[in-house]
Amino acid sequence: MIFLxxxxxxxxxxxxxxxVLDNTGSAQMTVFGDEVPGITAxxxxxxxGSVVAIVLMAGVMVATLGFRRAMNMRRELRDLxxxxxxxxxxxxxxxxxxxxxxxxxxxxxxxxxxVPAQRGVPG
Structure with a gap:
């Protein structure tokens, strides 16, 4: 699995x-209607876009790890x-x-x- x-x-x-190497033409990037300075190619x-994708994946991983940890804690509390x-x-x-x-x-x-009290009584 690690190899894959x-x-x-x-x-x-x-x-x-x-x-990256194939795309050498000029480009213009706008975000929310404003042009992003410094991006010309x-x-x-x-x-x-790659950086945004990496940040998104990191956020999803953190959320997944948090969810997994919460589930493990719930399972451990239930067992206890x-x-x-x-x-x-x-x-x-x-x-x-x-x-x-x-x-x-x-x-x-x-x-x-x-029993001893009864034996001591003469009859």
Whole structure:
């Protein structure tokens, strides 16, 4: 994939250089109805368009990276929320088991305490 990207980039550079070298005639560039000073040849117009395209692509890349980062953060937060919920459920289950064990232990102690008292009573 990287190799393919490099080949496409190299082809774009070669095409750009060919356009610049072929266009030697005079040109006039206007933006919003005003003439742009310093641009008098067709190759200068082409280079200006190339710079604008590069800035556009950089902006799209920054937006894409920001979107991707936001999606990763949302996914990570969702995973953490799910993990936290599972942890709470596990702790709640463990708490119930410990309460049941404590209740059984207390009942066992009450039974042991009442049994010797009954044996000591002469009948």
């Amino acid at each position: 990207g490099l080949i496409v980039a190299l082809a774009a550079i070669v095409a750009g250089v060919a356009v 067709e190759w200068q117009v082409f280079l200006t 929320r799910d993990e936290h919920e599972e942890s709470l459920q596990t702790l709640e289950l463990e708490r119930r088991k410990l309460q049941q064990a404590l209740a059984q232990a207390r009942r066992g102690m009450d039974d042991q305490a009442s």
